Amino acid sequence: MLRLTIDGVEVQVAEGTNLVEASKKAGIEIPTTCYHPGLRVVGQCRICFVEVESMPHLVTACSTPAQNGMIVMTKSPRVRNARAAVLEFLLANHPLDCPVCDQAGECSLQDFSMEIGLDESRMIDEKRTFPGFESRQIGPAVVQNQNRCIRCSRCIRFTQEIFETHDLIMKGRGARAYIDTFDGRPFDNPWSACVADVCPVGALTVKDFRFRARVWHLMETPSICPGCSVGCNIDVGHLDGVVHRFKPRTNPEINGWWMCDHGRSLASDLNNRDLDRPAVRSGSTFSTLTWNEALVILAETIVTKKPRIVASANLSNEALFLIRRLFVEHLDLEVVVPTDSGAQRWIKNERGTRIESIEVQPNGTGARLIGLSMVDEKGLRDFVSQSSVILLDNRAHAWLAGPDAAAELRGRLAAVFGRRHTELSRTADLIFPTASWFETEGSFTSSTGRVQLARPGWSPVRLGRPAWRTLTDLAVRLDLPLENCISPRRVFEEIVQEIPAFAGMTYRRLSSEPGIPILKDIPHVG
Amino acid sequence: MMKPLLLRARGERNSRSLTTYLRFGGYGAVKKALIMDARDVIKEIKASGLRGRSGAGVPTGLKWGCVPKASGKPKYLICNADESEPGTFKDREIIRVDPHLLLEGMIIAAYAIDAHKAYIYIRGEFFHEAQMLEHAIGEAYRKKYLGKNILRTGFDLDIYVHRGAGAQICSEETALIESIEGRRGQPRLKPPFPAMAGLFGCPTIVNNVETLACLPHILENGADWFASIGTQESTGTKLFSVSGHVESPGVYEVPLGTTFREIIEDHCGGIPNGRELKAFIPGGSSAPVLTAAEIDTPACFDAVAKAGSTLGSGGLIVMDETVDMVWVLENLLEFYAHESCGQCTPCREGSAWALNILRRIRCNQGCPEDLETLCRIADFACRGMTICPLGDAFCEPIRSFLDRFGGEFRAAVTSGNPPRVVKAPILPTRRDQSMFAKPGTESC
Ligand code: SF4
Ligand code: FES
Numbered sequence: 001m002l003r004l005t006i007d008g009v010e011v012q013v014a015e016g017t018n019l020v021e022a023s024k025k026a027g028i029e030i031p032t033t034c035y036h037p038g039l040r041v042v043g044q045c046r047i048c049f050v051e052v053e054s055m056p057h058l059v060t061a062c063s064t065p066a067q068n069g070m071i072v073m074t075k076s077p078r079v080r081n082a083r084a085a086v087l088e089f090l091l092a093n094h095p096l097d098c099p100v101c102d103q104a105g106e107c108s109l110q111d112f113s114m115e116i117g118l119d120e121s122r123m124i125d126e127k128r129t130f131p132g133f134e135s136r137q138i139g140p141a142v143v144q145n146q147n148r149c150i151r152c153s154r155c156i157r158f159t160q161e162i163f164e165t166h167d168l169i170m171k172g173r174g175a176r177a178y179i180d181t182f183d184g185r186p187f188d189n190p191w192s193a194c195v196a197d198v199c200p201v202g203a204l205t206v207k208d209f210r211f212r213a214r215v216w217h218l219m220e221t222p223s224i225c226p227g228c229s230v231g232c233n234i235d236v237g238h239l240d241g242v243v244h245r246f247k248p249r250t251n252p253e254i255n256g257w258w259m260c261d262h263g264r265s266l267a268s269d270l271n272n273r274d275l276d277r278p279a280v281r282s283g284s285t286f287s288t289l290t291w292n293e294a295l296v297i298l299a300e301t302i303v304t305k306k307p308r309i310v311a312s313a314n315l316s317n318e319a320l321f322l323i324r325r326l327f328v329e330h331l332d333l334e335v336v337v338p339t340d341s342g343a344q345r346w347i348k349n350e351r352g353t354r355i356e357s358i359e360v361q362p363n364g365t366g367a368r369l370i371g372l373s374m375v376d377e378k379g380l381r382d383f384v385s386q387s388s389v390i391l392l393d394n395r396a397h398a399w400l401a402g403p404d405a406a407a408e409l410r411g412r413l414a415a416v417f418g419r420r421h422t423e424l425s426r427t428a429d430l431i432f433p434t435a436s437w438f439e440t441e442g443s444f445t446s447s448t449g450r451v452q453l454a455r456p457g458w459s460p461v462r463l464g465r466p467a468w469r470t471l472t473d474l475a476v477r478l479d480l481p482l483e484n485c486i487s488p489r490r491v492f493e494e495i496v497q498e499i500p501a502f503a504g505m506t507y508r509r510l511s512s513e514p515g516i517p518i519l520k521d522i523p524h525v526g
Numbered sequence: 527m528m529k530p531l532l533l534r535a536r537g538e539r540n541s542r543s544l545t546t547y548l549r550f551g552g553y554g555a556v557k558k559a560l561i562m563d564a565r566d567v568i569k570e571i572k573a574s575g576l577r578g579r580s581g582a583g584v585p586t587g588l589k590w591g592c593v594p595k596a597s598g599k600p601k602y603l604i605c606n607a608d609e610s611e612p613g614t615f616k617d618r619e620i621i622r623v624d625p626h627l628l629l630e631g632m633i634i635a636a637y638a639i640d641a642h643k644a645y646i647y648i649r650g651e652f653f654h655e656a657q658m659l660e661h662a663i664g665e666a667y668r669k670k671y672l673g674k675n676i677l678r679t680g681f682d683l684d685i686y687v688h689r690g691a692g693a694q695i696c697s698e699e700t701a702l703i704e705s706i707e708g709r710r711g712q713p714r715l716k717p718p719f720p721a722m723a724g725l726f727g728c729p730t731i732v733n734n735v736e737t738l739a740c741l742p743h744i745l746e747n748g749a750d751w752f753a754s755i756g757t758q759e760s761t762g763t764k765l766f767s768v769s770g771h772v773e774s775p776g777v778y779e780v781p782l783g784t785t786f787r788e789i790i791e792d793h794c795g796g797i798p799n800g801r802e803l804k805a806f807i808p809g810g811s812s813a814p815v816l817t818a819a820e821i822d823t824p825a826c827f828d829a830v831a832k833a834g835s836t837l838g839s840g841g842l843i844v845m846d847e848t849v850d851m852v853w854v855l856e857n858l859l860e861f862y863a864h865e866s867c868g869q870c871t872p873c874r875e876g877s878a879w880a881l882n883i884l885r886r887i888r889c890n891q892g893c894p895e896d897l898e899t900l901c902r903i904a905d906f907a908c909r910g911m912t913i914c915p916l917g918d919a920f921c922e923p924i925r926s927f928l929d930r931f932g933g934e935f936r937a938a939v940t941s942g943n944p945p946r947v948v949k950a951p952i953l954p955t956r957r958d959q960s961m962f963a964k965p966g967t968e969s970c
Pocket of ligand 1 (some may be wrong): 148149150151152153154155156179198199200201203204
């Protein structure tokens with residue numbers, strides 16, 4: 001451990017820490033634009049100057065390692081002057097189009113100029129522009145505005161160092177240098193939108209989020225990406241009941257600072273719902289019911305028909321646990337959880353370790369730990385090939401969405417749960433609207449063996465209900481009340497008591513830690 | 527006038543050929559050096575007081591001494607022949623006249639630092655010179671001065687010629703290394719210095735052509751002999767590439783410490799057409815300009831530094847009384863704005879901005895505030911504000927021109943019809959709410 005003094009505050013940091021991180025420990029923020037904790041230090045933007053006693057020149061905090069006994073000043077007049085000068089250089093040719101820029105509100109340049117308080121420029125000449133580069137779509141997910149670029153090279157280093165695709169490069173020299181794709185090819189790697197996250201200004205923006213909302217209006221809810229079994233940590237940005245974007249949330253153990261474009265593209269899915277109340281089939285049409293009526297019919301069906309249950313690895317640990325309790329333990333029905341290895345996705349964590357997905361569903365690992373039996377596509381087809389079936393999530397498996405499944409299950413589908421109609425739901429006898437994962441609290445077990453908590457952004461809309469609630473209500477109708485299971489939190493307490501892998505976890509710990517590793521040895525992937 | 531050392535073969539027939547070189551006693555120094563201990567070679571060079579000829583004037587022996595002895599990694603020697611500063615063309619002359627002198631110097635240097643691979647990084651535009659080097663290297667290989675087991679001493683050395691692609695920034699040693707590694711040529715953050723981790727992450731020494739060409743002479747005639755030429759701190763001879771308003775421009779070799787008057791008047795035949803000297807730049811375009819009054823400054827590292835400039839690469843640019851200093855500065859900035867690699871903010875933005883201002887002044891559109899802005903740019907884009915010295919390279923001229931010829935600049939900005947100076951707001955502040963109200967000024 002090294003001891004040093006920053007602005008009179010003494011801090012202890014580990015060997016090799018740079019002055020930016022050391023200051024953070026002392027509660028002092030140093031402006032940085034080219035420095036990113038996940039990328040190589042290049043010291044290009046020169047805004048992070050600090051004064052170190054006994055060094056003749058100002059030094060860049062990002063590239064200076066802390067040393068024992070160092071005395072650092074981050075607010076001396078010399079430092080302020082230098083920072084103001086660098087900021088003036090950065091702004092000299094910047095278009096200053098904050099009113100129409102999507103980055104406004106989360107732009108480093110904007111923050112620093114507010115902080116440093118520069119409101120006049122000496123620049124009276126015409127600004128440098130890059131005609132034709134104002135809103136150039138460089139790939140399926142990213143739009144570039146070169147005029148705003150400050151050439152911090154974060155985007156380039158991201159493509160070189162993190163996913164090693166080397167798609168972005170700097171072309172030209174000096175003031176005419178600009179960012180382009182290598183060989184002019186489209187920038188379409190699976191993580192391309194991350195460059196918009198690392199871009200400190202509005203030069204690279206995510207296409208889907210452009211002009212949708214001002215970021216200071218957005219509510220951000222910490223959650224978990226449902227796109228695959230890795231479980232990248234995300235912030236869901238939403239406004240007035242509409243989800244606008246997913247943004248990676250730092251988790252050193254799982255996704256570092258990144259997430260993949262597939263995950264991001266799932267944001268708009270949360271806004272889609274066309275099943276909004278329970279319905280029962282009468283002939284070839286459906287008539288709507290109240291939940292109460294619908295649950296009574298469902299309970300009856302279960303008792304008389306003893307259907308087989310297809311659960312889903314898209315459900316949270318809590319829901320899966322209740323499924324086990326009610327259907328397996330109390331009712332002794334056959335339950336399976338279908339999973340699908342799908343396209344493999346991977347991400348790198350903070351240490352650069354590659355984390356690979358094993359399934360497209362987010363909670364297959366949780367289902368396995370809870371002790372439900374898992375099936376693949378073939379197993380699922382065998383399972384549903386006879387007797388009547390209840391489908392707890394119409395998107396549990398890709399096969400269920402296809403025409404085959406609808407044909408196969410015609411006449412035998414006792415009930416289906418979902419947010420959207422599929423071909424399959426039209427053949428069911430009962431239809432139940434469910435709440436999305438974003439409308440209820442729940443924990444998910446990543447295939448890296450970490451349990452993580454997803455927070456709800458709002459309560460369920462229309463008559464959609466979360467699975468845990470449907471299950472507890474159903475249990476009451478069946479006269480098999482599930483004690484203590486009145487909220488996800490309480491269900492989780494039950495899980496912790498019953499399943500050794502979850503021992504010692506609480507919601508409180510889950511929300512303050514980067515996921516808690518499960519106790520049992522599971523085949524570790526990634 | 528003393529007999530030239532580095533350019534001793536100038537004027538000979540077939541001066542580049544190995545035969546001519548051997549006639550001058552060539553490769554004698556290598557024979558001597560390769561049976562010495564490497565440490566003694568370094569000691570000898572230290573004793574000679576040889577200082578780097580590329581600009582900074584770092585003692586060569588000292589630089590070599592920084593190479594870690596037992597890092598377990600291969601070591602590299604790089605000859606920096608990327609001579610691209612305006613006004614400097616001395617290395618080209620050495621290659622044209624006597625490429626074997628350079629090769630012999632490289633063998634000695636490589637032996638001293640224990641390198642078995644050496645690169646000559648030559649400016650892309652020096653196409654013919656690169657061919658000359660290739661030819662000379664071929665000759666040397668055939669005669670066993672290069673390759674495996676040189677002169678049966680057990681020392682191996684391979685030399686490769688690597689042509690640059692036309693960026694002046696690649697004459698900065700770390701940018702040069704990046705370029706050889708196949709990346710975009712832009713300077714690296716230091717430390718680590720190349721002597722610790724340079725080419726391919728291995729210890730690397732980068733020396734200038736002229737520096738390397740001095741080595742055979744030192745080894746052959748002894749350190750004391752070399753130290754006796756020149757002055758106390760600046761030993762040996764130096765090539766000056768003289769351009770501008772002199773009767774006969776060209777490359778001249780003089781002992782360090784010769785005054786600029788001698789170089790300009792005796793060697794180059796003075797200013798043509800009976801005009802007066804106005805100013806001269808002593809060390810390539812990045813060195814601060816000196817006035818006619820300073821012509822008696824001795825051309826050695828310390829005296830020039832005392833006069834407020836640097837000896838730099840020895841590119842002497844002479845300007846007579848007819849020269850418009852505003853135009854000269856614009857011309858210089860045009861070069862630096864073009865050559866800035868674009869990574870550090872102050873240099874990238876500052877050089878282009880300063881150039882814009884000067885262009886405007888030259889179009890009679892200057893205003894007195896412009897000079898302040900120029901000073902401010904010069905203050906904040908140099909001396910550690912940037913990664914490499916290119917920041918200083920364009921700031922020092924600005925500062926020195928405004929210092930020494932401020933009158934001309936002031937006249938230029940007051941005589942014009944300046945644009946109305948509107949201080950442009952950077953961000954809408956409370957004082958300036960109107961910016962929000964202006965309709966239709968922004969589109970996206
Ligand atoms: S596009 Fe953004 S991230 Fe890339 S260099 Fe420019 S400012 Fe930096
Ligand atoms: S953050 Fe340190 S130089 Fe850019």
